[in-house]
Amino acid sequence: MIGVVILFMTLDAKGSWDFVLRFRGTKVIALTLVAYAIAVSTVLFQTISNNRILTPSIMGFDALYILIQTTLIFTVGSQRVVTIDPRIRFGMEIILMVVFAGILYRWLFGGTRRSLHLVMLVGIIFGVLFRSISGFMQRIIDPNEFAILQDMLFASFNSFDRELLAVSVVLIVGVSVMLWRIRHTFDVLALGRDMAINLGVNYYQTVSIILIGVTALVAISTALVGPVTFFGLLVANLAYQIVGSHKHVWILPCAILLAMLSLIGGQIIVERVFSFNTSLSIIVEFLGGIMFIFLLIRESSR
Amino acid sequence: MKRLTLAIFVIAIFAVLSLFIGVSDVTPQTLLSNSEDGRALQVLLISRIPRTLAIILSGASMAIAGLIMQILARNNFVEPSTAGTVESASMGILFVTAFAPGMPLFGKMLVATIFALAGTALFLRILQQIPLRSVLIVPLVGMMLGGVISAITTFFAYRLELLQSLNAWMMGSFAGVLRGRYELLWISLILTLIAYIAADQFTVAGMGQDFTTNLGMNYNRVMTLGLIIVSMVTAVNVVTVGMIPFLGLVVPNVVRLTFGDNVRLAVPWIAVLGTGFVLICDMIGRIINFPYEIPISVVIGVIGSFIFLYLLLRRNARVA
Numbered sequence: 001m002i003g004v005v006i007l008f009m010t011l012d013a014k015g016s017w018d019f020v021l022r023f024r025g026t027k028v029i030a031l032t033l034v035a036y037a038i039a040v041s042t043v044l045f046q047t048i049s050n051n052r053i054l055t056p057s058i059m060g061f062d063a064l065y066i067l068i069q070t071t072l073i074f075t076v077g078s079q080r081v082v083t084i085d086p087r088i089r090f091g092m093e094i095i096l097m098v099v100f101a102g103i104l105y106r107w108l109f110g111g112t113r114r115s116l117h118l119v120m121l122v123g124i125i126f127g128v129l130f131r132s133i134s135g136f137m138q139r140i141i142d143p144n145e146f147a148i149l150q151d152m153l154f155a156s157f158n159s160f161d162r163e164l165l166a167v168s169v170v171l172i173v174g175v176s177v178m179l180w181r182i183r184h185t186f187d188v189l190a191l192g193r194d195m196a197i198n199l200g201v202n203y204y205q206t207v208s209i210i211l212i213g214v215t216a217l218v219a220i221s222t223a224l225v226g227p228v229t230f231f232g233l234l235v236a237n238l239a240y241q242i243v244g245s246h247k248h249v250w251i252l253p254c255a256i257l258l259a260m261l262s263l264i265g266g267q268i269i270v271e272r273v274f275s276f277n278t279s280l281s282i283i284v285e286f287l288g289g290i291m292f293i294f295l296l297i298r299e300s301s302r
Numbered sequence: 303m304k305r306l307t308l309a310i311f312v313i314a315i316f317a318v319l320s321l322f323i324g325v326s327d328v329t330p331q332t333l334l335s336n337s338e339d340g341r342a343l344q345v346l347l348i349s350r351i352p353r354t355l356a357i358i359l360s361g362a363s364m365a366i367a368g369l370i371m372q373i374l375a376r377n378n379f380v381e382p383s384t385a386g387t388v389e390s391a392s393m394g395i396l397f398v399t400a401f402a403p404g405m406p407l408f409g410k411m412l413v414a415t416i417f418a419l420a421g422t423a424l425f426l427r428i429l430q431q432i433p434l435r436s437v438l439i440v441p442l443v444g445m446m447l448g449g450v451i452s453a454i455t456t457f458f459a460y461r462l463e464l465l466q467s468l469n470a471w472m473m474g475s476f477a478g479v480l481r482g483r484y485e486l487l488w489i490s491l492i493l494t495l496i497a498y499i500a501a502d503q504f505t506v507a508g509m510g511q512d513f514t515t516n517l518g519m520n521y522n523r524v525m526t527l528g529l530i531i532v533s534m535v536t537a538v539n540v541v542t543v544g545m546i547p548f549l550g551l552v553v554p555n556v557v558r559l560t561f562g563d564n565v566r567l568a569v570p571w572i573a574v575l576g577t578g579f580v581l582i583c584d585m586i587g588r589i590i591n592f593p594y595e596i597p598i599s600v601v602i603g604v605i606g607s608f609i610f611l612y613l614l615l616r617r618n619a620r621v622a
Contacts, residue, residue: 117438121379122614124445125607128547132603139596229449282457289450293443297432300439 026165031267033168034221035235035259041217042232043239043255044179047190047248048207051116052240053295055232058120060127061101061218062227063134068096070134070149074141078148087167090223094171098215105211168220175213182206186248228281230288235259237291306570313578317358320585321350325593348481356476356484357584358577360539360546363490365576366497366569367535368550371422373508373565374528375429377440378558379614381550382418382536385444389451390421391533391540392472396455400462411486411541418533418540421451426529438614474544474599476584486542490535494573497531501566504528508563546580546599548606553579555613 042055056062072081072093081089104126108119138146185206188196197203221228239255266280322328326345368381375385382388394417398410405413425447432439459465497504507514507524514521539546553576557568580598583605587596 115436115438117436117442118614120442121438122611124442125611125614128603129607129611132600132607135600136596136604139600140591140594279460282453282460286450286453286457289446289453292446293428293450296439296443296446297428300432300436 027267028264029169030165030224031263032260033165033172034225035263036256037172037217037221038228038232039235039239039255039259040176040179040252041214041221042236043248043252044186044210045214046236047186048210049119050190050192052237053116053233053292053299054120054123055230055236056214056218057227057229057232058127058292059104059123060130061097061215062222062229063127063130064100065093065097065219065222066227067130067134068093068100070137070141073145073149074137078145082148086164090164090167090171090219094216094219097219098212101215102208102211164223168224171216171220175216178209179213182209183248187246190246190248226281228284230292231259231263231281231284233295234284234288234291235262237295306574309571309574309578313574313581316578316581316585317354320354320357320581321346323585323588324350349479352481352484353476353479354581356479356487356543357580359484359487359491360543361549361577361580362573363487363494363535363576364539364546364549365553365572365579366494366550367532369554369565369568369572370497370504370528371532371550372554373504374525374532375426375440376508376510377437378555379438379441379551380444381548381554382422382532383448383545383547384441384551385425386421386447386451387418387425387533387536388540388545389448389455391415391418391537392468392545393417393421393451393455394537395471395541396459396464396468399464399467400458407486407541411489411537414537414541415534418537419529421447422529422533472540472545473597474546474602475595475597476543477595477597479543484542486538490538493531493535496527498566498569500524500527501569505563505565508565544597544599547603548610549576549580549602552606552609552613556609 045056045059046052046054072089108122138149141149185196185201188199188201189203189206189210191199193203196206235255235258238258239251242258243250243254245251263280266283270280270283322330324345326342326349328342328345328350364382371380371382371385371387372378391414394414395410397417398405398413402409425444428443428447429440432443455468456465459468503519503524506517506519507521507528511521514524554568554572557571557575561568561571580602583601584598587598587601590596
């Protein structure tokens with residue numbers, strides 16, 4: 001891991017070290033944050049929803065984030081949105097997202113058991129719906145507003161909002177502390193809802209806390225690099241394969257490390273081999289889609 | 303039959319209405335007054351009538367392509383945009399744009415058709431690998447396959463700097479339809495008629511391979527015919543108007559909920575209601591932000607996903 005970071009920082013570095021280190025340093029921090037957020041949110045989401053195929057992004061969480069951003073600009077107007085402190089704005093957006101996600105989640109997983117495939121399909125369609133509504137508003141919006149919105153939404157692995165970076169660090173630490181305090185329940189929750197309740201876990205409270213954490217992490221990663229549908233699916237499932245155990249003590253760190261390795265390593269490959277000619281998220285989409293189909297087929301042939 | 307005639311009549315009224323929506327002042331009065339230089343008549347002939355014809359043709363043909371696909375895959379949630387067919391066709395368009403940009407539109411369509419055929423065949427092939435098919439796994443696999451195919455397309459479009467022009471191709475909209483730029487869609491009318499003639503064969507093929515063979519029909523030939531119709535219709539539509547999501551899914555499902563699985567009975571209704579659906583969505587897109595226009599793919603994306611969600615959840619409620 002350290003090797004990859006050093007490689008990333010030094011490979012092909014010409015000119016002033018001062019500049020190179022600062023420029024690439026922020027990039028490494030951002031990539032690390034994103035990797036952490038995606039890995040943790042995916043693994044925990046899979047734990048509470050009891051499956052290995054669903055991820056927050058497949059369920060349309062990041063499309064929801066984009067919809068909230070668009071609605072905000074559309075209704076309030078960019079002039080006023082920009083004057084709001086980014087920290088407060090970010091906080092508000094996350095609260096909105098948690099509320100929506102909570103309703104969606106309760107409805108899908110609470111009460112009657114629904115088939116996993118139905119939940120998945122509904123999630124995907126919700127994603128399409130959110131994207132279509134965002135697209136709809138982006139069409140009507142004033143072109144100047146659209147330019148600002150586009151800046152906010154289509155961040156990539158190459159351009160980060162410095163201000164957001166600081167907010168994200170604070171938020172991620174906060175979420176991590178919150179999750180760390182209930183870390184003992186993860187393995188029990190993975191056994192399923194009924195079993196967890198039988199074993200004395202305060203099921204609804206714990207799941208709600210985790211859901212809030214997951215939503216916040218999705219919002220952070222979407223805000224920093226935009227939606228990456230399959231990345232979480234890839235690293236989480238690789239982690240399950242490598243660890244070969246159900247213990248979160250091993251799975252979580254492994255997934256985080258894998259995510260960091262592949263994001264930073266992938267960025268090196270994209271920058272050096274393809275010389276910026278392609279975007280990392282396209283490759284992730286390609287591999288992830290294949291993996292998803294594979295998992296689906298394996299799941300249903302069991 | 304009476305109800306069908308009534309439906310056609312209502313849709314015809316909408317079609318006539320849609321002729322008079324737009325920035326340029328075209329009303330019955332300006333047409334009749336015959337003043338100036340007959341500008342209103344020109345707008346009508348060059349832009350408005352072709353547009354409405356294109357809407358009718360693609361609405362009917364895409365809805366029927368969806369129906370055929372659902373019969374062939376024996377699954378109610380499949381249509382060209384949930385089976386990778388649309389994405390494959392767009393890959394074909396990228397291929398032509400990159401290697402033979404000067405090719406006439408008809409040639410482009412043929413290449414897109416070949417890609418669409420290959421993509422759909424791949425989809426059906428993957429489905430055979432899934433032993434105990436859940437109804438819902440089929441569209442899931444199809445949508446993911448579409449995602450993978452479009453990732454490849456995006457990859458090359460990005461490298462060849464064709465991403466923007468590809469996006470312009472794919473955005474479903476009737477705004478660019480003018481006389482001389484929609485005529486390919488008549489091919490899909492022919493295909494739709496063939497589908498209607500072969501309707502009974504599709505109904506039988508929908509019962510499964512063994513049943514079809516028992517009745518003395520060549521299952522593979524019916525399947526191939528269906529695949530070719532679906533792929534060509536999709537390719538023609540993608541080439542001329544772009545991608546219209548969910549159309550082939552929503553309309554046939556609503557019709558079959560009301561009329562059952564008899565294909566011959568369902569086909570005219572699906573054609574009529576498909577046309578009506580696209581007409582109304584196109585009018586909404588044109589009116590809501592007047593004088594600007596919202597592409598139909600966006601309008602149908604919103605309305606279509608609502609109806610799809612309803613179908614999914616309703617269906618489950620009934621099964622459970």
